Amino acid sequence: MARSTFVYVIYIRTTPQKLWSALTDGEFMKQYWFGNHCDSQWTVGSSWKNVTGDGQVYDTGEVLEAEPPRRLVIRWQHNNRPELEAEGASRCAMELEPSGTAVKLTITHSIERESSKFIEAVSVGWPKVLSNLKSLLETGSVVLHDPYPGTGR
């Protein structure tokens, strides 16, 4: 099948409601997404965009499914880097499931093409954003302030 997919699972000590709010509240998002935030009404058919701290629109799309606090699916079209934009629209599903004292968050980001450069790019980005989200919810502060920190060398 001609598809590229990135899956990331993370367990966060929080509640589904708090995690849903963290995934949809623009001001909260800026704290863990390196100044970026996603702007949407978060209802099916709403437009969606991912905006950088300085106002550039990186990605645009639409909410395909919204079932708070369990499931959110976004049609996600990149708009910043031409070679990624040319790949067309991807689909990003976010699933929240209670798991004992924590919530299991599964991100499945896929596109209908092989060897996607866009999926390669999000595979690097999601672990940073989600590590920050987990730290922010569990400790009150993020783990990375800069998406490309120096290695100290």
Added chain:
Amino acid sequence: MTATDRSHFVYVSFIRTTPAKLWQALTDPEFIRQYWFGMTIECGWTKGSPWKLVKPDGHTADIGELLEIDPPRRMVIRWHNEWKPELKAEGPSRCTVEVEPMGSAVKLTITHEIDRPESRLITAVSGGWPLVVSNLKSLLETGQVAVVER
């Protein structure tokens, strides 16, 4: 060998700690028990040491050998399931653990691979690593794990 003859799983997490503390967390049997649901690792942590993942009841889940070790940066484990016949039959896998400083944090990369397509072992570890690493990150950052019981 082509990419389709191989199965692999990669998991990256950024943890607010130091490489030395993370290395300690990855190799101290009592600490491991706290974030690995009562399981622990027995190993001498020198190249060629036998390596063993032990269940809370003392049964061996996986066995292997430490193929490479470079504290506090990198270790490679030959990892052979011992517990489930269908996973054991797949033969040994290889697990690489990499620790890199990243600003005020440490990047932990787990790469678990086997030279066969559609591996059930890799499917199994793809479910396990996110639980274990999420717990490890919480334990190092907050003093308690994220998921108390599976």
